[in-house]
Amino acid sequence: MGRAATATINLDAFRHNYRLAKSVAPTQQAVAIIKADGYGHGAIKLAFALENEADAFGVACIEEALELREAGIKKPILLLEGFFTADELPVISENNFWCALHSLEQIDVIAQSNLSQPINIWLKMDSGMHRLGIMPEDYRSAFEQLNALDQVNEIVLMSHFASADDFASSVTGQQIKCFDEACQDLDAPVSIANSAATLGHDAARRAFQRPGIMLYGATPFDNPHPLADQLQAVMTLTSEVIAVRDLKPGDGIGYSHRFVCEQPTKVGTVAMGYADGYPRHAKDGTPVMVNGQRTTIIGRVSMDMLTVDLTHVKDAKVGAKVELWGDNLPAAQVAPYADTIPYTLFTGITRRVHKKYINE
Numbered sequence: 578m579g580r581a582a583t584a585t586i587n588l589d590a591f592r593h594n595y596r597l598a599k600s601v602a603p604t605q606q607a608v609a610i611i612k613a614d615g616y617g618h619g620a621i622k623l624a625f626a627l628e629n630e631a632d633a634f635g636v637a638c639i640e641e642a643l644e645l646r647e648a649g650i651k652k653p654i655l656l657l658e659g660f661f662t663a664d665e666l667p668v669i670s671e672n673n674f675w676c677a678l679h680s681l682e683q684i685d686v687i688a689q690s691n692l693s694q695p696i697n698i699w700l701k702m703d704s705g706m707h708r709l710g711i712m713p714e715d716y717r718s719a720f721e722q723l724n725a726l727d728q729v730n731e732i733v734l735m736s737h738f739a740s741a742d743d744f745a746s747s748v749t750g751q752q753i754k755c756f757d758e759a760c761q762d763l764d765a766p767v768s769i770a771n772s773a774a775t776l777g778h779d780a781a782r783r784a785f786q787r788p789g790i791m792l793y794g795a796t797p798f799d800n801p802h803p804l805a806d807q808l809q810a811v812m813t814l815t816s817e818v819i820a821v822r823d824l825k826p827g828d829g830i831g832y833s834h835r836f837v838c839e840q841p842t843k844v845g846t847v848a849m850g851y852a853d854g855y856p857r858h859a860k861d862g863t864p865v866m867v868n869g870q871r872t873t874i875i876g877r878v879s880m881d882m883l884t885v886d887l888t889h890v891k892d893a894k895v896g897a898k899v900e901l902w903g904d905n906l907p908a909a910q911v912a913p914y915a916d917t918i919p920y921t922l923f924t925g926i927t928r929r930v931h932k933k934y935i936n937e
């Protein structure tokens with residue numbers, strides 16, 4: 578009933594992808610990264626789908642972590658961006674959240690805090706990403722200072738990669754070398770692998786992997802990869818054709834007539850637009866499935882609608898099923914046509930799109 582725009586979230590596929598992340602390092606742990614509302618898929622539903630098997634969950638900030646706790650999630654939750662203000666520390670302690678720490682100033686803030694129980698710290702090193710983290714030369718002394726504090730329980734040594742998806746780049750190897758040298762002899766577990774490193778860099782698999790995008794079924798790589806190719810799409814974004822018309826050469830379609838027909842063209846209008854999160858800058862030629870057949874977008878995406886070429890699509894009429902990405906069309910194949918990556922496609926889906934969970 579009503580407008581058909583729907584994101585179907587397959588929780589079996591999510592579990593399958595988590596198991597794949599675990600299978601590459603079965604004796605180690607995997608923190609399922611479900612920040613940003615589970616990369617747009619719905620963090621609470623995802624967390625419950627994995628509550629019996631995930632080692633821990635990872636989110637960006639305390640608001641996201643509290644949402645999960647309040648929903649009843651009991652597993653450890655890691656705050657990847659750590660704390661922003663001192664008043665978060667007692668809440669982190671009471672809820673037993675694991676907390677990233679990325680600057681020397683934050684050590685003083687913890688030292689001055691009054692906590693009901695000591696907290697687990699993930700001590701982040703800037704091994705080359707140059708975004709967050711303690712510089713390698715300061716890392717050992719930061720570890721020792723934290724280790725001496727009553728407010729601190731266990732410490733995990735952490736870093737993040739800039740280019741793990743790019744096998745041609747030497748940066749990942751340099752980051753691992755830098756990290757390992759700075760951590761030499763520090764007696765603590767290590768976590769450095771995101772999805773790309775979990776799947777593609779043996780040397781990065783340590784005590785805790787931190788898979789994100791792979792859990793949602795999107796490959797982090799540009800090329801086929803034996804493990805990434807086993808991932809299953811979690812979100813399938815669908816809608817319907819709501820109008821069909823036959824146009825003649827010279828007819829333009831949609832705003833600014835970006836697409837002008839060169840030959841007789843059957844065009845379908847689909848109930849899906851940028852206010853649903855579909856990227857407005859998707860080019861003519863962006864792939865889309867109609868009735869299970871691959872065709873393309875023609876004309877500019879508008880707020881609530883987009884237009885597709887039905888000229889060669891069989892049985893193309895009002896009500897035809899449209900898949901924007903998902904089971905039959907990987908988001909990673911759509912994203913380049915909008916100069917983006919699957920992360921932004923998934924997180925961009927808005928609340929107007931009905932979310933339907935299957936295989937709960």
Ligand SMILES: Cc1ncc(COP(=O)(O)O)c(C=O)c1O
Nearest residue numbers: 610657737771772787788789790
């Ligand atoms: C610190 C940290 N770890 C892990 C991840 C997961 O990365 P990915 O989604 O590429 O697997 C992220 C995501 O941005 C992150 O910021």
